[in-house]
Amino acid sequence: MIRYTRNHEWIEVEGDIGVVGVTERWIAERGEIDYIDLPEVGEEYEKDEPVARVESIEGKEYHILAPVTGEIVEVNKALEEDLDLVNRSPEGDGWIFKIKIEMRRELKSLMKLEEYQEYEEEEELREFDIIELGEEEFEEEEEELF
Secondary structure (H helix, E strand, C coil): CCCEECEEEEEEEEEEEEEEEHHHHHHHHHEEEEEEECCCCCEEECCEEEEEEEEEECCCCEEEEEEEEEEEEECCCCCHHCCCHHHHHHCCCCCCCEECCCCCHHHCCCCCCHHHHHHHHHHHHHHHHHHHHHHHHHHHHHHCCC
């Protein structure tokens, strides 16, 4: 079972373990990951708490949040050797960490694939509306000047 967050992160649930990573949309919106500070195995996190810190190739810093409350049981060591793996395969071999799920009920607040796809479409429409609104405001300001 795979679930998605509004921050464009995913969790694939395998028993009481969740494999966590970022979506292709995350990479497209923020840029390729150039640096990652992985969490320590054994650390415990609350849902929505920052777990890993990343920097994009544009030099911007972001946090990967815990999609559920739990304990980090593994980090993707392959990223230490080949960080670009997260950019090439963000929803596959580029996973970031595994978390032991403490409260399964938290999974209910996450989106199924169909819900996530709808969310992405709505987000794209909102972005388009903002761009359209911005252009209209610019044209109105331009008219006032003349």
